[in-house]
Amino acid sequence: MNVIVCRARRYSIRRVMRCATCKTRRRMLVQDEAWYGPTVTCCHCGESWQDGERSPRSNKRGWRKEAAAEATAKWLAAGPYDRAAHRAWLAQETGVAA
Incomplete structure (x- = not known):
């Protein structure tokens, strides 16, 4: 029996939005996945x-700190939002022209 496990690639987007947990505006990492x-x-x-x-x-103990640190690192790496690049990425992932 063969099993193939794969995960969809993600496109990271920087946003500043209201966090429902913090109850204030925070930096939020949005990771778009084709199909999900x-x-x-x-x-x-x-x-x-x-x-x-x-x-x-x-x-896991300390999951919040780890998740926040990982999100912050990805948020910094994402850079400014480029709508054209996001649409091109989505078209490539789904095979559907934007």
């Missing part, structure tokens, strides 16, 4: 949401 939609992660508290619902939390 965006996942939003707060760079301050590490909480994530997908399709408007909070993502499951880890049982």
